[in-house]
Amino acid sequence: MPFDTLVxxxxxxxxxxxxxxxxxxxxxxxxxxxxxLAQARGTAAQVAAQLTELLVLYRETQGVLRxxxxxxxxxxxxxxxxxxxAPTARYARVGIEWRVAAAEAIGTWAFxxxxxxxxLVDALRNALRHxxxxxxxxxxxxxxxGLRFTVSDDGPGFPPALLxxxxxxxGEEGSGLGLRFARLIAQKHATPDGRHGRLELNNDQGAxxxxxxx
Amino acid sequence: MDLSEKTAxxxxxxxxxxxxxxxxxxxxxxxxxxxxxxxxEALDRMNEKRFDIIVCDYNLGQGADGQQLLELVRxxxxxSRSTVYLMIxxxxxxxxxxxxxxxxxxxxxxxxxxxxxLKARLERILDKKAALAGIxxxxxxPAEFDKALAACEALLAANTRYAMDVLxxxxxxLLDARRPGEALAVFEGVLAQRATPWATVGRARxxxxxxxxxxxxxxxxxxxxAYPNYLAAYDTLAGLLGKSDPVAAQRVVERALQxxxxxxxxxxxGALALGNGDYPCAENAFRRAVEKDRTGFFKSxxxxxxxxxxxxxxxxxxxxxxxxxxxxxxxxxxxxxxxRQAALEAQVQMKAGNAGAARAALEKALTLQQGNSLDASxxxxxxxACFAAGEAxxxxxxxxxxxxDHHENEAVLNRAQAVFAAAGLKDEGAIFLEATKKxxxxxNNDAVALARAGELDQAIAMLREAADRLTNNAQVSINAALxxxxxxxxxxxxxxxxxxxxxxxEQARHANPEHAKLPEVMAYxxxxxPPGSPALPAL
Numbered sequence: 001m002p003f004d005t006l007v008x009x010x011x012x013x014x015x016x017x018x019x020x021x022x023x024x025x026x027x028x029x030x031x032x033x034x035x036x037l038a039q040a041r042g043t044a045a046q047v048a049a050q051l052t053e054l055l056v057l058y059r060e061t062q063g064v065l066r067x068x069x070x071x072x073x074x075x076x077x078x079x080x081x082x083x084x085x086a087p088t089a090r091y092a093r094v095g096i097e098w099r100v101a102a103a104e105a106i107g108t109w110a111f112x113x114x115x116x117x118x119x120l121v122d123a124l125r126n127a128l129r130h131x132x133x134x135x136x137x138x139x140x141x142x143x144x145x146g147l148r149f150t151v152s153d154d155g156p157g158f159p160p161a162l163l164x165x166x167x168x169x170x171g172e173e174g175s176g177l178g179l180r181f182a183r184l185i186a187q188k189h190a191t192p193d194g195r196h197g198r199l200e201l202n203n204d205q206g207a208x209x210x211x212x213x214x
Numbered sequence: 215m216d217l218s219e220k221t222a223x224x225x226x227x228x229x230x231x232x233x234x235x236x237x238x239x240x241x242x243x244x245x246x247x248x249x250x251x252x253x254x255e256a257l258d259r260m261n262e263k264r265f266d267i268i269v270c271d272y273n274l275g276q277g278a279d280g281q282q283l284l285e286l287v288r289x290x291x292x293x294s295r296s297t298v299y300l301m302i303x304x305x306x307x308x309x310x311x312x313x314x315x316x317x318x319x320x321x322x323x324x325x326x327x328x329x330x331x332l333k334a335r336l337e338r339i340l341d342k343k344a345a346l347a348g349i350x351x352x353x354x355x356p357a358e359f360d361k362a363l364a365a366c367e368a369l370l371a372a373n374t375r376y377a378m379d380v381l382x383x384x385x386x387x388l389l390d391a392r393r394p395g396e397a398l399a400v401f402e403g404v405l406a407q408r409a410t411p412w413a414t415v416g417r418a419r420x421x422x423x424x425x426x427x428x429x430x431x432x433x434x435x436x437x438x439x440a441y442p443n444y445l446a447a448y449d450t451l452a453g454l455l456g457k458s459d460p461v462a463a464q465r466v467v468e469r470a471l472q473x474x475x476x477x478x479x480x481x482x483x484g485a486l487a488l489g490n491g492d493y494p495c496a497e498n499a500f501r502r503a504v505e506k507d508r509t510g511f512f513k514s515x516x517x518x519x520x521x522x523x524x525x526x527x528x529x530x531x532x533x534x535x536x537x538x539x540x541x542x543x544x545x546x547x548x549x550x551x552x553x554r555q556a557a558l559e560a561q562v563q564m565k566a567g568n569a570g571a572a573r574a575a576l577e578k579a580l581t582l583q584q585g586n587s588l589d590a591s592x593x594x595x596x597x598x599a600c601f602a603a604g605e606a607x608x609x610x611x612x613x614x615x616x617x618x619d620h621h622e623n624e625a626v627l628n629r630a631q632a633v634f635a636a637a638g639l640k641d642e643g644a645i646f647l648e649a650t651k652k653x654x655x656x657x658n659n660d661a662v663a664l665a666r667a668g669e670l671d672q673a674i675a676m677l678r679e680a681a682d683r684l685t686n687n688a689q690v691s692i693n694a695a696l697x698x699x700x701x702x703x704x705x706x707x708x709x710x711x712x713x714x715x716x717x718x719x720e721q722a723r724h725a726n727p728e729h730a731k732l733p734e735v736m737a738y739x740x741x742x743x744p745p746g747s748p749a750l751p752a753l
Contacts, residue, residue: 069440070444075375107378108378109408191409192436192437193409
């Protein structure tokens, strides 16, 4: 087995083990709720998500990553997102302000629900970690046709190198895996008339990450 | 939502998983739960009764999976539109299979999940099914297009949250009702608001139905580039190219198979490759179709026939004969199987230059087929064997009978035409088949006209003569039964006519269990047949 295949297989196994661990932590928390258990569960979920992102990036390098774009009911999608971030949000220092009234108005949009959820949960986790008092999540229609998901916080903002489109410096700002994954997923979303998704980062009294889907 | 009255079938090969999910279903309020360990048990349960909810693990062991089961029960119509089919899976990556497949589950859940998540998902699906039930009730067999479309309009006027689902159903209904211009307007209306794969492929199908093939091809190619996982685009494009450029069609199916494995698509690839003379590819495709499933629920005689022929074409006579022999291991003994094997063996032996063995096998096939009502694929095989052995007249007789039996089935007629073409008789075959088709339509029309004119006895006599001769022609059998039942309705119950009507309905069911007019004639029979009459099974 070539080394990169071995690594991919090992990541896959580790991810499945983490999912199992998460199920046990879930059960333990149900029987005996406690902040450390919730933290442990959140950490396990985060590591599992990182491994999943790694696998997706690996698939892309092998030329076998294909998005599964299908209609997503936006109110349901937002409900799932809130449910997924809930264990992390429950014990975070700050709350999330959800501005998602547009979900009902827009109704349905076609995108890869699973991958986009991963991007947004990861962005929300980061925002909760860096925020001082506030995290925001907003869904809106893109004026030129498309969907905008914006995650914002009032923390120190993105490092200048990242805003300029560069990679994260290992060790200083984490691995940069999440952003790399988010950019890939944004760019992979396309329409038959040739429009693509994109990721926008900017600082406006904190970090603002916007995922725009065509 | 109260789920306590819902019945569920839980399918999982692992006992501990069955227990765990059963507890989660109970937590969600669902206690009426049957379980199945594998595909066979699941089919048995679903044949016994109708469930509101089916929860199926993707991995069922034994080489079969929940996706194959889903496709099988949808094809066999064991799954009503109101039943929820929820797939559960431990594999991230299943989402690629779910959206890529012809038959998607209503939803899927990645393990691990909590009972709260399970309940929320089930409620969501049930809510949607309840909202769309007014349309679904008119989408049975036969579909009542006008009523279904009126239900679509009513829901759209009520500003439902499922507007996109309704528009999707409306577009598909219009396509099925052969109103492609209106379907095109629906799909283009959706696409003017947002890009989505189903409307893109719907638009291509409408363009195709309107004869705008070049535009349809361009739309499908753009769809595949943007939505590489949406297999309906590959299938539609392969179908479009199949007539004009079978080599390109083969490439499209190969790409689709890279997206998601499918026995059905391997079979399509094998058939295209065989026709294109790409025998190694055909052999590989048929071998995969055969080996994918050791349970035997999903494979057909055609897979082994294709394997035998692709091997024979490459001079691999022993492997070809082995494939023919192995059919006895994997399929139940039947006249169709015995005839098919003999006809295949004749072709393999002929290819290998063993004229004596080929002749003996062909004679065996012809003897075995006497007095048996055989399916179309078997008849086509015998005709091919006859052509291969130089028995052209015998082949034409068989193909003539086949065309009479299946005059309304374009797929069978196309395959018959392909057999003529392979024997170098393309033009003769086309004229012959068209004349046969016209003759059969005339026979049915004449009989229906007689019945409408009140000449029921004459119509019955005409249709009975045809139905007794053409036992595989579902339409003739159905018309014979209808004429007999009209007589009963007009003149009062008559045990003999009721018995005959039952016999012709059963004959039609055997010939084509999916014939669109079967539900109508069966309902008519049930209405008129007095207690004690022979019963008909549920559809």
